[in-house]
Amino acid sequence: MEKLLKKEFCFTALPLTYFFLLFALMTMIPGYPILVGTFFVCMGLFQTFLSAREQNDILYTVLMPVSKADAVKARYLFVICIQMIFFVICAILTLIRMALFAKSSVYLSNPMMNANPIYLGYVLLIFVLFNWIFVNGFWKTAYNAGKPFVLFSIASFVLIGLAETIHHIPGLTWMNTENDGLSLQCLFLMGAIVIYILADYGCIKKSCGSIEKIDL
């Protein structure tokens, strides 16, 4: 698995995927739907899937002494690593915003979502959608990337829309406040972490099953 991961990071991955990690900096933008940055990093991962497909990567990999399931797991681990790097950058920036810029007027008057634990929870939920809809969908055929990505795009923008709307609903304003509701926000984040872990486990299992059924 170590060799396969090295292949994914150093050989298969497009530099664009790493470059798109910079979209984590959108976490700090006030007055902007900052969750869109998470969609962009998924788009960077999508580019690597497309490039790998064009380079015949799956055939190259499974013709070597590598099982099909390991090839799928390696790609999943690559995706998860990129997502975690993005998440950690977002988490650091969120901490900086909450600790150093909590009283900043641009954030206090921000009608959009501020970077807070709820935001981090939504980041993970968008990743769950990407892994469940796109990555799983891709491994059903190992070549069809377009349809699963369109479905993921629709689902993620619905979630981003909901996330940006829901904190305006009376009774749910704690989702975007600075002081009140921090414990509830952390609880939301914890829930998202649990969902992310369970979903990844399920996705890997499902995709490993899919690849064994298809003809390459």
Add this chain to the structure above:
Amino acid sequence: MTAILEVKALCKKYPAFQLDHVSFSVEQGMIMGLIGRNGAGKTTTMKSMLDLVHPDAGDVLFFGESIREKGNEIRQKIGYASGANQFYIRKKIRDITAMTRAFYDNWDDAEYQKFIKMFGLDEDKKLMELSEGMKVKYSLTTALSHHAQLLILDEPTSGLDPVSREELLEIFQYLAKQETAILFSTHITSDLEKCADAITYLQRGSVIASKAYQDFLKDYPQQHSLEDIMVHLERKPMEFDQE
């Protein structure tokens, strides 16, 4: 001689085509030609053997073991090259090799360099910059550098000029003398006349003969060459022939 590849009653059904109980075996140091018309099932057979396509029935044994159970161990000992499948064509040969060698326990750098020089390959070239013949030679180089005991080659001579084909066939003969077995599919029958020890003939997904090359020729005494036999077996009157 020992059978290092045994294909047993391989079946695979598609809506418009089926492999029907395909069986044959390849022995150590043997060059076997897998022949048949376009669409006869040569590539499907090879892909089924390599577990890339899931056969509906049958079994494939490499070195006496099933590829479905011992895939990783078997792939350490076999090499596959295809004229159609090219991997990472935009990367330099040097980089592809650096990645590929990591996966083989018995990768031999000295052997790799020997074939790189023998084939005149430039490692700083991208795969896409190589001619078709050089691409096949590079595939062979990687297969031989991990001491593959069996080479499975899907139409390796398609698209090659006569000189490159001749060179490749000489390489096959050299490898066979080193006890490497070669199974190669082709519809260019003249290639087989120069080097094949045995023939497996596929017609519409079924094996109609799998035997020593000379024995196969003896079955068709009225035909002068393998090409004549193939035309005799496959030719159907066209509409304008009947007019």
